[in-house]
Amino acid sequence: MKPKELISWISRVETLLGEFSFEELDATEAKTLKNSFELFKEQLHDTISGNEISNSKLSNTLESNCYTTSRKPNSGAELIANVSHELRTPLNGIIGFTDLLKEDSLNEAQMVHVNAIQNASSSLMDIVNELLEYSKLSAKRELFDSVHFNFYRLLRDVVFLCETLIVQKNVKLEMLIDPSIPEVLVGDPTKLSQVLLNLLGNAIKFIEEGNIDFKIILEKKKEKELLLEFTIADNGIGIDESKLPFIFDSFRQADKETSNTYGGTGLGLSIVKQIVTQLGGAISVVSNLDMGTTFKFQLPFTVGDKTQLRKKNPNNNYLKDGVKLIKGTRILVFEDNSLNQRLIERRLKKWDCVSFITENAEYGINVLENQNIDLVLMDLRMPQMSGFEVSSLIRNHNSITVSQVPIIALTGDFTIKDKEISEMHGMNDYLLKPYSPDELLLKLLKNKKNGRTSENSKETEQPLDSKTILEVDKFSLDHIVEDCMGQLDLVEELISLYKENVLEFIGKIKYYLPERDFEAMGFALHKIKSGLAMMRTNSLYEIIREMSTCCKTTEDTGQLNVLFENFVSEYPNVERQIDAELEKLKIG
Amino acid sequence: MNGNQQNIKLLLAEDDAMLAALLKFRLEKEGYAVLLCKDGKEVKEQLNSSLPDVIVCDIMMPYFSGIELVAHIRNDLRSQLPIIMISSAGNEQNVLSAFELGANDFLSKPISPSELVVRLKREMSKV
Numbered sequence: 159m160k161p162k163e164l165i166s167w168i169s170r171v172e173t174l175l176g177e178f179s180f181e182e183l184d185a186t187e188a189k190t191l192k193n194s195f196e197l198f199k200e201q202l203h204d205t206i207s208g209n210e211i212s213n214s215k216l217s218n219t220l221e222s223n224c225y226t227t228s229r230k231p232n233s234g235a236e237l238i239a240n241v242s243h244e245l246r247t248p249l250n251g252i253i254g255f256t257d258l259l260k261e262d263s264l265n266e267a268q269m270v271h272v273n274a275i276q277n278a279s280s281s282l283m284d285i286v287n288e289l290l291e292y293s294k295l296s297a298k299r300e301l302f303d304s305v306h307f308n309f310y311r312l313l314r315d316v317v318f319l320c321e322t323l324i325v326q327k328n329v330k331l332e333m334l335i336d337p338s339i340p341e342v343l344v345g346d347p348t349k350l351s352q353v354l355l356n357l358l359g360n361a362i363k364f365i366e367e368g369n370i371d372f373k374i375i376l377e378k379k380k381e382k383e384l385l386l387e388f389t390i391a392d393n394g395i396g397i398d399e400s401k402l403p404f405i406f407d408s409f410r411q412a413d414k415e416t417s418n419t420y421g422g423t424g425l426g427l428s429i430v431k432q433i434v435t436q437l438g439g440a441i442s443v444v445s446n447l448d449m450g451t452t453f454k455f456q457l458p459f460t461v462g463d464k465t466q467l468r469k470k471n472p473n474n475n476y477l478k479d480g481v482k483l484i485k486g487t488r489i490l491v492f493e494d495n496s497l498n499q500r501l502i503e504r505r506l507k508k509w510d511c512v513s514f515i516t517e518n519a520e521y522g523i524n525v526l527e528n529q530n531i532d533l534v535l536m537d538l539r540m541p542q543m544s545g546f547e548v549s550s551l552i553r554n555h556n557s558i559t560v561s562q563v564p565i566i567a568l569t570g571d572f573t574i575k576d577k578e579i580s581e582m583h584g585m586n587d588y589l590l591k592p593y594s595p596d597e598l599l600l601k602l603l604k605n606k607k608n609g610r611t612s613e614n615s616k617e618t619e620q621p622l623d624s625k626t627i628l629e630v631d632k633f634s635l636d637h638i639v640e641d642c643m644g645q646l647d648l649v650e651e652l653i654s655l656y657k658e659n660v661l662e663f664i665g666k667i668k669y670y671l672p673e674r675d676f677e678a679m680g681f682a683l684h685k686i687k688s689g690l691a692m693m694r695t696n697s698l699y700e701i702i703r704e705m706s707t708c709c710k711t712t713e714d715t716g717q718l719n720v721l722f723e724n725f726v727s728e729y730p731n732v733e734r735q736i737d738a739e740l741e742k743l744k745i746g
Numbered sequence: 747m748n749g750n751q752q753n754i755k756l757l758l759a760e761d762d763a764m765l766a767a768l769l770k771f772r773l774e775k776e777g778y779a780v781l782l783c784k785d786g787k788e789v790k791e792q793l794n795s796s797l798p799d800v801i802v803c804d805i806m807m808p809y810f811s812g813i814e815l816v817a818h819i820r821n822d823l824r825s826q827l828p829i830i831m832i833s834s835a836g837n838e839q840n841v842l843s844a845f846e847l848g849a850n851d852f853l854s855k856p857i858s859p860s861e862l863v864v865r866l867k868r869e870m871s872k873v
Contacts (some may be wrong), residue, residue: 641768641859648771655764684806687834689764691856 306466307347309339309459311590315726316351317372320358328367331358336375339386342462348672349433350457355668356430357390357453364451365394382461393450397443405443406431480603485510487606490525491535492516492548493568502535505595511602517541519548526552526560533606536585538569538576545569546583553584564605587731604731633735635743637694646743652692653736659689660698660729667722671715679718680709695732701725752777754870757798759783759815760832761807765857769802772859773866786810790818797825800870802862804832805840813844820848828869832857 259272317333324331361370371391378385397405406427434441434455441455489506493499494517506513514525517540525531534552538545545567555561567580567588580588589601635649642648663686670678683706690699705721708714756778760766766782773780781798783789786809792798793815801819805812812831819825831844831852841852851865 642771643775645771648767651767652764655767659762659764684834685762688762688855692764692768694856 306462
């Protein structure tokens with residue numbers, strides 16, 4: 159890493175900020191932006207001039223879990239790593255803030271400046287990330303992430319994956335979360351999911367039928383510091399008592415037979431133990447032959463902040479095209495919070511959509527009857543009537559133009575149950591709050607075309623660019639049915655193989671990505687390609703193609719991570735489409 | 747269906763279970779006696795015990811690649827049995843080496859089973 163390069167970028171951002179006129183902005187907004195930059199510069203100055211940064215200063219500025227702060231930086235590389243983390247926080251602030259500024263009514267000159275600040279900050283961010291990556295490598299040990307993440311969403315992702323792994327078996331996986339655990343935590347989400355997938359995966363591997371209970375409770379709470387206890391209990395084959403003490407040793411499974419029957423390198427549990435211990439936790443196991451096994455581990459976290467959640471950042475070029483595609487879309491929004499009302503109205507207006515906003519079911523239905531609405535955004539929690547009830551009203555409406563409008567649920571907290579209920583009430587999709595403009599746009603694009611508008615297209619309809627990754631074309635199984643010569647049971651078999659392949663793939667990448675094993679990822683990517691191409695699930699295929707290129711050329715784990723997250727969040731939609739098509743085939 | 751490929755022993759080497767299931771189904775419909783191998787090692791073992799009449803073989807497979815298998819068949823086993831390769835899009839370089847070593851034809855993924863059937867018939871008519 160060249161400090162000169164860094165310094166030149168800093169001065170560039172500084173100049174840009176200096177040139178920017180804050181006059182027309184809210185005073186506090188302007189102050190926040192300036193403050194985050196000052197903080198950033200101060201940190202950086204210390205790094206470049208090589209000043210020792212004291213631990214107390216670290217903990218003052220860095221929100222992190224107890225693990226990272228308790229460790230005293232003892233090598234140059236480690237110091238760099240810690241400081242890079244610090245740099246990222248305020249830098250994130252700058253970038254996020256310019257995002258917000260852009261939503262204000264800026265004049266053209268201001269817009270040019272804000273864009274310049276944002277571009278320069280993003281480049282700076284890349285450099286800082288690079289620095290961090292390098293220091294991780296040279297320190298030859300893993301540094302743990304300390305970010306704000308949605309704990310419930312992570313658990314849902316993990317359970318979603320595991321549930322689909324047990325479809326073939328007669329196994330029930332039940333998750334119980336202590337509701338007093340806050341939604342957003344600070345910690346290392348990647349490592350946590352790695353540990354959970356390993357343990358749950360193990361449980362699934364060694365059980366043919368029965369139950370797996372997955373329980374998370376809040377063990378201790380002291381101000382913002384939390385200790386969570388995770389329990390994974392199965393009633394599978396169990397482990398012999400004499401072998402339990404060695405279970406976390408590297409390269410050792412319970413016995414030779416086990417590895418012959420169930421495969422695996424025996425590394426899983428030792429990795430799990432390493433991670434848990436290094437994160438400042440402890441793990442234990444209790445087991446009886448033929449009775450089952452219970453793994454228990456405790457991990458410390460800090461209470462997080464919703465506004466600090468990392469934004470998903472899909473490729474902006476596609477989104478620019480996307481904005482063109484939704485121009486003129488007529489959207490009805492059910493939303494009761496007046497602040498949210500204003501926010502969404504402004505956003506939709508920016509994209510040249512026509513919006514109608516209400517919290518009143520009667521008024522909304524009236525709009526649907528008379529205003530040619532293309533799509534409905536529905537807040538689930540409204541005072542008079544819940545979003546579910548309003549959706550039912552719409553679906554049962556006697557006019558087909560009303561009853562078939564696509565509905566997207568908006569919600570701050572969405573459990574697997576909610577998902578079932580919303581599907582039951584005929585809702586097409588959901589969007590979790592807080593969402594970024596990009597996420598909203600993606601959902602709008604996806605649902606708009608799948609819905610009614612494709613058939614009843616008005617003369618105002620924008621021509622569609624078929625190459626767009628957003629894959630707004632309607633999904634169909636026709637080609638597969640043709641390949642299978644109309645044999646539905648084969649189609650079904652292929653689909654279930656497809657699902658297995660995808661889940662296996664997701665599991666592999668989850669595992670190899672943190673390990674930076676590009677060769678293994680390359681092979682997994684190659685393997686999944688043929689199935690995706692066969693099913694013509696093009697949106698997923700495109701992501702895989704990009705990931706492949708990334709593995710072969712830049713080896714940029716940050717970008718891989720973003721792409722992979724896109725894949726994982728897109729997959730359930732694809733699976734739903736496939737299942738819906740298959741249902742149609744079976745009936746028809 | 748079409749029974750005129752009766753008794754033709756076809757070795758299908760494909761590690762992707764989905765594609766393998768689809769192709770096996772279609773080829774059996776056409777009357778081929780299909781033997782499925784999931785990786786290069788299985789193919790080699792099979793070839794050592796008895797030779798099929800024709801091989802449909804993916805290029806990228808665990809243990810031994812399709813290219814290695816073509817070389818093995820032509821050079822070690824000295825057999826001229828027809829070999830049709832399956833390649834991933836963008837692997838043209840590999841296809842060239844396969845041809846140089848004596849592969850007869852190739853198809854790119856995604857594979858159309860009907861196209862494979864036609865190409866197979868063409869190769870078999872040359873034998």
